[in-house]
Amino acid sequence: MKKFIVAIDQGTTSTRAILFNLSGEPIYTSQKEFTQYFPKDGWVEHNPNEIWLTTKKVLIDAINKCKKLKGKILTIGITNQRETTILWDKKTGKHIYNAIVWQDRRTAEFCKKYKTHKKEKIINKKTGLLIDPYFSATKIKWILENVPKAKKLVRKNQILFGTVDTFLIWKLTKGKVHATDATNASRTMLFNITKNKWDRDILNSLKIPKNILPEVKDCSDEFGYTDKSITKKSYPINGVVGDQQAAAIGQSCFNVGSLKSTYGTGAFIIMNTGNKKIYSKNKLLTTICYRLNGKTTYALEGSIFIAGAGVQWLRDKIKIITNASETEKIVKKLKSNNGVYLVPAFTGLGAPYWNPNARGIICGLTRDTSQNEIIRATLESVAYQSYDLFNAMKNDGLKPNLIKVDGGMVKNKWFSQFLSNVINTKVIIPKVQETTALGAAFMAGLKIGVYKSLSDISKNWKIDKKFIPKISKRNRTILLKGWGQAIRKTLI
Secondary structure, three states: OEEEEEEEEEOOOEEEEEEEEOOOOEEEEEEEEOOOEOOOOOOOEEOHHHHHHHHHHHHHHHHHHHHHOOEEEEEEEEEEOOOOEEEEEOOOOOEOOOEEOOOOOOOHHHHHHHHHOOOHHHHHHHHOOOOOOOOHHHHHHHHHHHOHHHHHHHHOOOEEEEOHHHHHHHHHOOOOOOEEEHHHHOOOOOEEOOOOEEOHHHHHHHOOOHHHOOEEEOOEOOOOEOOHHHHOOOOEEEEEEEHHHHHHHHOOOOOOOOEEEEEOOOEEEEEEEEOOOOOOOOOOEEEEEEEEOOEEEEEEEEEEOOOHHHHHHHHHOOOOOOOOOHHHHHHHOOOOOOOOEEEOOEOEEOOOOOEOOOOOEEEOOOOOOOHHHHHHHHHHHHHHHHHHHHHHHHHOOOOOOEEEEEOHHHHOHHHHHHHHHHHOOEEEEEOOOOHHHHHHHHHHHHHOOOOOOHHHHHOOOOEEEEEOOOOOHHHHHHHHHHHHHHHHHHOO
16 A cells, blocks of 8 residues: 655645655645735735635545555644744634734734843843744734734633644644644743743733643644544544745755745745754744754744745736746847845835835936846845845855755746855755655655654755856856845835
């Protein structure tokens, strides 16, 4: 009988279930997009029920496909958009407010005031993070203070918090398990990454009750079983990892100094720093890369809020493309960007600027500018933002000699080459590009003994394409100078 692992990949714009064979090859994918809500400037929400229904649909699709293949599903892994915050009624299972998405900036003013209380040094030391609306903590606080039902349920001890992984585990197990993993916990701004537990002092200072928080487990652990009423047969859930850490696992970034960058809705660079926490002097984040058998491996991370979301904006909002795949053909026709730069600060700027109030700009427009330059500037902006992150790492004394990349954007060969040119580093694309889902599948498989160790997992990683820099130092300098000017205009 064929044996499979299912990975649920719950992302920012869609939910997927991928059926992997035990060699880590994707055999079948079911994907469903869901609605993005933008109720006010800088606010981004999802409907948790829609997230749940899309998850259930794609998971059942994968289970049915497995049956057709006369196979057996051994275990389920979950990976998810991190920081996105859901609170729900533990009796009814209904959310009390929409999910507040990681991109949401509604708590920017509170974060600004909170910083003035000299809290940032303490928060950074304990959690590895900066005080920013990006993380879950102030989103939880906002719901507790602004949703009348939340106050009632807190008094009754009838409310639960979870990042998306926790919400899905709770739904899949029919309320039997309220748990998360260490990587997702490390993105809440409430978790002490040295002590590996929820931090009581931070909770008290934000007035968040500890009893609403989930139990924190290893990435490869027992997260309960799916209820038969949902999946007909009960399946164990054995792997849970936040999406960016999952991609690092899927890319076999198990050695100290190994690094991956995922170009999805946003873009995220993670470098494995082993058992050592490196605190950046250049506004990068210290986070948990993975936790296995109670032992924590740390990472340094840089976050770009808008990557593939910029291409989505070109398609859905200003409607100058109908499909993301068109962009490669369009930009290849242009010899240069003709001096046009776009800074996609649609929801503020992430690392290394951390400016929630910044807003997007396009500069360098002339009478000769066409929509093609704007398309190219959107793609280029992701490479320039990556350069900013690599430069911050370099200033922290870290200089990787290659970068493993994945995500939807790297299917565009022009973009991958331009990225290599701008960051002046070799770029490697793996054979299996579904690295986020793959990381969750590996963690689930590790728990049940399909894989014996991390080095056993590494044997499944293979190179597909390589890109090396093909640009003169002079041209790179000119491009980056233009980007620097655009950033300065954005930050005014």
